[in-house]
Amino acid sequence: MKTITFPPRSEWPGLVARPVQDAGDIERKVAPILEQVKTQGDAGVRELALRFDKVELQSLAFPEEELAGAEHKLDDSLKSAIRQAYDNIFRFHKGQLQPAEKIETMPGVTCWRRSVGIEKVGIYIPGGTAPLFSTVLMLGIPAKIAGCKEVVLCTPSDHPAILYAARLAGVTKAFRIGGAQAIAALAYGTESVPKVYKIFGPGNQYVTAAKMLVNKDGIAIDMPAGPSEVAVYADDTAVPEFVAADLLSQAEHGPDSQVLLVSTSQELITAVDQCLDIQLADLPRKELATQSIGNSQAILVQSEEEAVDLLNAYAAEHLILSVADAEAVSEKIINAGSIFLGNFTPESCGDYASGTNHTLPTNGYARQYSGVSVDSFVKKITVQHITEQGLQTLGPIVETMALAESLHGHQRAVAVRNEKGKF
Numbered sequence: 001m002k003t004i005t006f007p008p009r010s011e012w013p014g015l016v017a018r019p020v021q022d023a024g025d026i027e028r029k030v031a032p033i034l035e036q037v038k039t040q041g042d043a044g045v046r047e048l049a050l051r052f053d054k055v056e057l058q059s060l061a062f063p064e065e066e067l068a069g070a071e072h073k074l075d076d077s078l079k080s081a082i083r084q085a086y087d088n089i090f091r092f093h094k095g096q097l098q099p100a101e102k103i104e105t106m107p108g109v110t111c112w113r114r115s116v117g118i119e120k121v122g123i124y125i126p127g128g129t130a131p132l133f134s135t136v137l138m139l140g141i142p143a144k145i146a147g148c149k150e151v152v153l154c155t156p157s158d159h160p161a162i163l164y165a166a167r168l169a170g171v172t173k174a175f176r177i178g179g180a181q182a183i184a185a186l187a188y189g190t191e192s193v194p195k196v197y198k199i200f201g202p203g204n205q206y207v208t209a210a211k212m213l214v215n216k217d218g219i220a221i222d223m224p225a226g227p228s229e230v231a232v233y234a235d236d237t238a239v240p241e242f243v244a245a246d247l248l249s250q251a252e253h254g255p256d257s258q259v260l261l262v263s264t265s266q267e268l269i270t271a272v273d274q275c276l277d278i279q280l281a282d283l284p285r286k287e288l289a290t291q292s293i294g295n296s297q298a299i300l301v302q303s304e305e306e307a308v309d310l311l312n313a314y315a316a317e318h319l320i321l322s323v324a325d326a327e328a329v330s331e332k333i334i335n336a337g338s339i340f341l342g343n344f345t346p347e348s349c350g351d352y353a354s355g356t357n358h359t360l361p362t363n364g365y366a367r368q369y370s371g372v373s374v375d376s377f378v379k380k381i382t383v384q385h386i387t388e389q390g391l392q393t394l395g396p397i398v399e400t401m402a403l404a405e406s407l408h409g410h411q412r413a414v415a416v417r418n419e420k421g422k423f
């Protein structure tokens with residue numbers, strides 16, 4: 001891996017850039033796809049599936065028999081692993097639902113917030129280069145906990161594990177549609193695919209650009225969750241074989257992934273580099289991982305402070321801290337999607353089954369976005385109740401403010417109650 005030694009801060013912006021296509025270029029490719037689905041509906045989707053996925057689709061929806069039969073195509077060990085992952089993810093996400101707390105802001109004035117599941121949501125499950133059935137759990141489970149009534153799944157893959165996980169997670173409709181055309185179908189609706197209010201899920205650059213574009217048309221999205229990435233901060237206490245394996249675990253996702261190794265130790269960087277060569281040799285997705293490693297770098301820094309500043313500037317989707325007192329270092333991190341502490345917390349566990357969500361912001365968006373959680377699937381409605389006595393105290397305050405804004409109608413709505421019959 002290319003190593004950069006003590007880069008001055010002025011060079012950091014270049015170091016933290018991702019190998020993504022120019023946003024304008026990709027939008028120019030994706031916009032006509034959205035338009036085709038918008039204007040031609042199912043027929044447009046079929047043509048795009050043939051063009052980009054080389055698949056001739058009769059029905060866009062997975063037939064009920066295929067969904068029901070999926071479990072018979074999987075071996076018992078995989079089903080049992082999926083069910084254990086389901087339980088862990090469910091347990092972690094269930095704890096995110098907060099009961100409504102009623103707050104009395106003044107005597108007789110009570111306010112609270114109610115969480116309501118978004119009625120219709122769309123979940124995109126990547127399937128171009130690998131059938132990511134784990135993503136079905138990551139999106140379907142919080143949707144179920146939030147109480148979303150309609151959960152519409154789109155994926156380019158017909159892998160039975162996706163369909164098995166979909167039934168387990170309570171998905172209500174599932175379609176074999178991938179890429180930007182899937183996002184368009186969910187955003188605008190077609191004869192077969194229901195239009196939804198919010199679209200979730202990771203995907204390649206086409207999928208992510210499509211989500212950003214439909215967002216401009218008023219469809220809510222979770223966040224930009226594009227090509228996977230990981231940053232590892234490792235010191236002399238790290239195990240080079242483990243670090244190399246963690247870097248390759250995300251490098252193998254696709255050619256536009258990026259991994260970053262930050263260390264205060266040149267010996268560690270050299271040892272990880274040697275392990276990378278050895279481990280790459282027998283990786284089935286060697287070609288994809290090699291391309292990602294080509295986009296990546298190891299950065300030798302002078303101090304922990306410099307490492308933390310660089311990592312906060314990078315804002316990694318995943319950050320592994322393989323350093324002494326990792327938890328203390330993690331407290332200094334303000335930009336990251338998800339953090340993994342110590343030598344025995346491989347990022348892969350978060351990808352599949354520890355309990356946290358793997359749908360996370362990439363490309364530096366961890367500076368302003370969180371990963372998916374139950375919160376992403378709910379809206380919060382505020383509710384308030386004011387007693388007659390409460391209005392006598394609060395009313396004059398509101399009247400003063402309303403008159404100062406020259407909004408006499410607002411003032412009257414209070415006065416008419418406090419001075420009954422005057423108007």
Ligand SMILES: NC(=O)c1ccc[n+]([C@@H]2O[C@H](COP(=O)([O-])OP(=O)(O)OC[C@H]3O[C@@H](n4cnc5c(N)ncnc54)[C@H](O)[C@@H]3O)[C@@H](O)[C@H]2O)c1
Pocket residue numbers: 029052053125126127128129130132135156177178179180202203204205206207224225226227228229253254257317358359360361362
């Ligand atoms: N950030 C996260 O939370 C997260 C989680 C899981 C996966 N991921 C990322 O998701 C991505 C999955 O990508 P993938 O490609 O395997 O599957 P994908 O399902 O995202 O994309 C496949 C679709 O892309 C479309 N496509 C392919 N080439 C195209 C082209 N030239 N023009 C227009 N459309 C085209 C096709 O329709 C195809 O169905 C990876 O980059 C992975 O790193 C991210």
Ligand SMILES: N[C@H](CO)Cc1c[nH]c[nH+]1
Pocket residue numbers: 132134135227228229250317351358359360
């Ligand atoms: N690492 C991905 C998130 O960037 C999630 C995933 C699914 N399967 C394997 N990995």
Ligand SMILES: [Zn+2]
Pocket residue numbers: 228249250253351
């Ligand atoms: Zn992964």
